[in-house]
Amino acid sequence: MVRVRFAPSPTGYLHVGGARTALYNWLFARHHGGQFILRIEDTDRTRFVEDAVEDIQEGLRWLGLQWDEGPVFQSERLSIYREHVERLVAEGKAYPCFCSPERLEALREEQRRAGKRPGYDRKCRFLSPEEREKRIQAGEPHTIRLAVPLEGETRVVDALRGEIVFDNRELEDIILLKSDGFPTYHLANVVDDHLMGITHVMRADEWIPSLPYHVLLYQAFGWEPPVFAHLPVILSPDGKGKLSKRHGATSVREFQRMGYLPEALRNYLALLGWSPGDDREILTLEEMIRLFDLDRVRTAPARFDYQKLLWMNSVYIQQMDEEELVRRVRPFLEEAGLSGPDEDVRAMVRLLRDRVKTLREFVEFGRYFFEDPTAYDPDGEKKHFRDPQAVAERLRLLLSRWEGLERFDAESLERTLRALAEELGVKAGALIHPVRLAVTGFRVGPSLFILLEALGRERVLRRIRRAIAYLEEKVAHEL
Numbered sequence: 001m002v003r004v005r006f007a008p009s010p011t012g013y014l015h016v017g018g019a020r021t022a023l024y025n026w027l028f029a030r031h032h033g034g035q036f037i038l039r040i041e042d043t044d045r046t047r048f049v050e051d052a053v054e055d056i057q058e059g060l061r062w063l064g065l066q067w068d069e070g071p072v073f074q075s076e077r078l079s080i081y082r083e084h085v086e087r088l089v090a091e092g093k094a095y096p097c098f099c100s101p102e103r104l105e106a107l108r109e110e111q112r113r114a115g116k117r118p119g120y121d122r123k124c125r126f127l128s129p130e131e132r133e134k135r136i137q138a139g140e141p142h143t144i145r146l147a148v149p150l151e152g153e154t155r156v157v158d159a160l161r162g163e164i165v166f167d168n169r170e171l172e173d174i175i176l177l178k179s180d181g182f183p184t185y186h187l188a189n190v191v192d193d194h195l196m197g198i199t200h201v202m203r204a205d206e207w208i209p210s211l212p213y214h215v216l217l218y219q220a221f222g223w224e225p226p227v228f229a230h231l232p233v234i235l236s237p238d239g240k241g242k243l244s245k246r247h248g249a250t251s252v253r254e255f256q257r258m259g260y261l262p263e264a265l266r267n268y269l270a271l272l273g274w275s276p277g278d279d280r281e282i283l284t285l286e287e288m289i290r291l292f293d294l295d296r297v298r299t300a301p302a303r304f305d306y307q308k309l310l311w312m313n314s315v316y317i318q319q320m321d322e323e324e325l326v327r328r329v330r331p332f333l334e335e336a337g338l339s340g341p342d343e344d345v346r347a348m349v350r351l352l353r354d355r356v357k358t359l360r361e362f363v364e365f366g367r368y369f370f371e372d373p374t375a376y377d378p379d380g381e382k383k384h385f386r387d388p389q390a391v392a393e394r395l396r397l398l399l400s401r402w403e404g405l406e407r408f409d410a411e412s413l414e415r416t417l418r419a420l421a422e423e424l425g426v427k428a429g430a431l432i433h434p435v436r437l438a439v440t441g442f443r444v445g446p447s448l449f450i451l452l453e454a455l456g457r458e459r460v461l462r463r464i465r466r467a468i469a470y471l472e473e474k475v476a477h478e479l
Contacts, residue, residue, distance in 0.1 A: 002034025010052035013251040014059035020269040027292035038070035059252035081183040093220040097124040119172040144177035154212040159229040166212035205230040259360030264313040272302040314357040338370040347454035351446040373441025380443030384433040392471035408457040410449035438467030
């Protein structure tokens with residue numbers, strides 16, 4: 001059975017790069033009827049972020065990537081790693097290193113000055129067993145290092161990149177167990193992948209330099225390694241480097257707070273390095289599960305295009321069931337302190353869904369469904385309230401006619417407005433634009449008369465009266 005894992009380190013929040021790695025593993029497991037395991041690699045206590053574990057889990061849940069096992073915390077498995085590293089030491093495949101951090105830093109500085117590649121000089125590798133035991137018994141702090149072969153090559157077949165060859169002379173004796181008893185990523189990663197029966201390791205290509213050490217560890221333990229597949233890096237929109245915070249939002253929860261739909265982000269991330277085999281861009285989760293496999297994953301870096309994601313999010317908003325969209329929008333309204341009956345929320349969703357790109361924009365552009373505008377768009381005011389006396393008079397005439405309407409519906413409102421415009425000898429826009437500004441505070445928006453019908457007689461007339469008073473006050477100040 002296929003068994004894959006997502007193994008983030010809680011040194012930060014769930015990045016979209018990590019989310020894509022999780023998504024590919026999850027899709028691969030579902031495609032092959034396998035299992036997806038969540039493992040938290042929390043052995044780096046110096047960089048541990050307190051709420052990162054919760055953020056990672058909530059981000060995965062929000063994306064719909066529920067795990068089958070876990071979360072497994074490496075910090076709770078220290079005795080397992082120590083047991084395995086002691087086995088390597090006993091077999092001469094690892095050794096204790098007593099070099100202090102100060103000596104190692106001085107060594108690296110000396111190597112840099114000499115133009116050499118920084119690395120451990122294996123000073124402790126050839127200590128006698130007696131010397132090692134004496135220093136351990138004396139309580140001297142030490143780490144455990146892997147005794148990397150000094151000659152030959154380490155060959156690995158990557159499922160995406162083919163065979164990769166590493167010259168063992170270029171490798172160093174990496175630390176497996178730190179002096180505080182915590183394992184390094186290399187040891188814990190390999191031990192856990194083996195004990196958990198992981199069949200495929202799909203991870204970011206930044207881990208390729210670690211690959212020879214992991215293969216050597218598998219060999220040292222006498223274990224069969226899993227299939228490795230190193231995924232392409234996600235670049236910034238300009239393609240000049242890795243995606244980072246300076247380019248915009250990068251964490252999954254940031255996109256959630258900004259009003260992106262998990263379906264849209266998931267769909268977009270799937271296509272950052274993978275193709276369904278045709279030109280389709282909008283894919284259901286079921287389609288992704290059915291089509292996903294490693295043979296369609298590319299190795300070339302993928303650029304993160306914020307505008308493309310925004311477009312995709314707008315498509316999902318337009319296609320979503322109305323009641324479901326209402327449910328998704330409500331938390332954003334509540335966060336903004338806005339509330340209203342379901343019919344108002346539905347009306348807002350119905351009229352704005354083709355105009356917004358995020359859930360948060362429903363709040364930004366639809367506040368007037370729940371509260372009277374407290375100000376008018378400055379550009380709209382300059383253009384449509386330019387002659388306050390004339391505009392006030394037109395609105396007053398329109399108000400008197402709308403007050404007497406038997407039916408306050410879109411057809412009646414439009415017919416009455418256009419008839420008045422014709423009587424006054426002005427274009428209909430001379431009334432339409434000021435009305436929109438008066439009622440919503442915005443100079444653009446959905447079809448005005450349908451909007452007015454949705455808002456209802458009481459709100460519309462009240463807001464027009466308020467606008468007339470505002471315009472009359474402007475006239476008074478100008479005199």
